[in-house]
Amino acid sequence: MKTVIIYASVHHGNTKKIVEAIASKNDVAVFDILSKGEINLEEYDCIGIASGIAYGKYYPQMIKFVEENLPGNKKVFFIHTAGSPRENHNSAVKAVAKSGGCECLGTYFCKGFDTYGPFKLIGGIAKGHPDSTEIQGAVDFFDKIVK
Numbered sequence: 001m002k003t004v005i006i007y008a009s010v011h012h013g014n015t016k017k018i019v020e021a022i023a024s025k026n027d028v029a030v031f032d033i034l035s036k037g038e039i040n041l042e043e044y045d046c047i048g049i050a051s052g053i054a055y056g057k058y059y060p061q062m063i064k065f066v067e068e069n070l071p072g073n074k075k076v077f078f079i080h081t082a083g084s085p086r087e088n089h090n091s092a093v094k095a096v097a098k099s100g101g102c103e104c105l106g107t108y109f110c111k112g113f114d115t116y117g118p119f120k121l122i123g124g125i126a127k128g129h130p131d132s133t134e135i136q137g138a139v140d141f142f143d144k145i146v147k
């Protein structure tokens with residue numbers, strides 16, 4: 001299955017760490033949606049959507065990118081990191097994918113170092129995350145759902 005993970009990781013590169021760990025062990029393409037590059041998602045059978053969380057949702061740039069570029073009827077999966085992660089942080093992008101007839105294979109989420117707003121004053125929360133166990137968890141998740 002030809003697979004790509006598209007990602008947005010702007011705060012501390014937390015989500016990028018996870019995406020890179022998966023890519024280092026698998027034949028999977030990665031694409032930073034905030035780069036100037038271009039990608040044709042039609043070429044892939046399976047598309048991973050990975051993002052940090054802002055105000056309870058995937059970054060607005062990712063939501064917009066998915067709305068504009070995700071083809072219908074693909075297999076998709078979700079990865080996110082957040083200061084206080086919850087599975088349903090992916091609700092908005094998941095709704096877009098489902099409305100296009102995509103099949104949702106699963107979601108992986110874990111803590112990511114967060115120094116946004118008032119948390120900066122206390123040195124941030126979820127310091128040291130994602131840690132090696134969480135990164136391995138993401139690799140295992142990928143093995144389970146995509147391989």
Ligand SMILES: Cc1cc2nc3c(=O)[nH]c(=O)nc-3n(C[C@H](O)[C@H](O)[C@H](O)COP(=O)(O)O)c2cc1C
Nearest residue numbers: 009010011012013014015052053055056083084112
């Ligand atoms: C503008 C902004 C808003 C955020 N809002 C939330 C939030 O609503 N809930 C949460 O748990 N974390 C929130 N965070 C923390 C990030 O989601 C977290 O640090 C994440 O791991 C960042 O991923 P990245 O380094 O890949 O960009 C926010 C961070 C920023 C910069």
